[in-house]
Amino acid sequence: MNILKISPSIICADFLNLKKDLDILIAQKIDYIHIDIMDGHYVCNFAMGLDFCKALNSYADIPLDIHLMIENVDEFIPDFAQFKNCIISFHPEVCYHPMRTIQLIKSYSARAGIAINPVLQIESIKYLLPDIDIISIMTVHPGFASQKIIPGSLEKLREIVNYIHSRGYSMEIEVDGNVSWQNLLKMRDAGAQVFVAGTSSIFEKGGDLRKNIMRFRSILKGVEKD
Ligand code: DX5
Ligand code: ZN
Numbered sequence: 001m002n003i004l005k006i007s008p009s010i011i012c013a014d015f016l017n018l019k020k021d022l023d024i025l026i027a028q029k030i031d032y033i034h035i036d037i038m039d040g041h042y043v044c045n046f047a048m049g050l051d052f053c054k055a056l057n058s059y060a061d062i063p064l065d066i067h068l069m070i071e072n073v074d075e076f077i078p079d080f081a082q083f084k085n086c087i088i089s090f091h092p093e094v095c096y097h098p099m100r101t102i103q104l105i106k107s108y109s110a111r112a113g114i115a116i117n118p119v120l121q122i123e124s125i126k127y128l129l130p131d132i133d134i135i136s137i138m139t140v141h142p143g144f145a146s147q148k149i150i151p152g153s154l155e156k157l158r159e160i161v162n163y164i165h166s167r168g169y170s171m172e173i174e175v176d177g178n179v180s181w182q183n184l185l186k187m188r189d190a191g192a193q194v195f196v197a198g199t200s201s202i203f204e205k206g207g208d209l210r211k212n213i214m215r216f217r218s219i220l221k222g223v224e225k226d
Helices: 015-027 050-059 073-080 098-107 122-131 153-166 184-189 209-221
Strands: 005-008 033-038 064-069 087-090 111-116 134-138 172-176 194-197
Touching: 005 033, 005 209, 015 050, 015 209, 033 050, 050 064, 050 073, 064 073, 064 111, 073 087, 073 098, 087 098, 087 134, 098 111, 098 122, 111 122, 122 153, 134 153, 134 194, 153 172, 153 184, 184 194, 184 209, 194 209
Parallel strands: 005 194, 033 064, 064 087, 087 111, 111 134, 134 172, 172 194
Antiparallel strands: none
């Protein structure tokens, strides 16, 4: 059984008390920190930037799970690949040569991932699968937190998981988007292993982050109802 991992989406943290939230994430030994990088082109939104990643990386010894929702991906790989043990996932449809982008990421000893836009079919990226370390399957449209899961996403997740397993690939399978208390177990049972946790679970408004992380883990372990 693969280890199930939690990757809190830091754009959902309390920006006015970020250090407090980070201290909780560190104390709770979360597996990754999911950072959405947006350029206002691939998605009509902006989020975190390189300096934010540097500050985060200098403070918390937790691998950065960098989700590039940007165009001109290759141009920025050297900058983002400087973070020890980081994952860099990008949307392959923005690259003319996504295989080269994967090789470029790996040439900096970072882990390479592709992020699957809800409208992208597995058929169009199947030749990339042998070379990636992680696949991030989006269950909401890229660019914004607090959305609802797109109907049919769980079936798509299952389809991609089955495709990957049938070919014996060993990448991690991440799910990103409305990983809510109600969706969490369904996503786990569909084969997700890494869970991007945001406003619909651990960072829910008015919630207790520490207790929510513990609740998230116990639901994943199947010891608590959702
Ligand atoms: C899509 C979002 C994620 C995540 C946020 O990349 O920006 O950061 O879905 O969590 P939710 O969907 O729970 O607000
Ligand atoms: Zn993301």
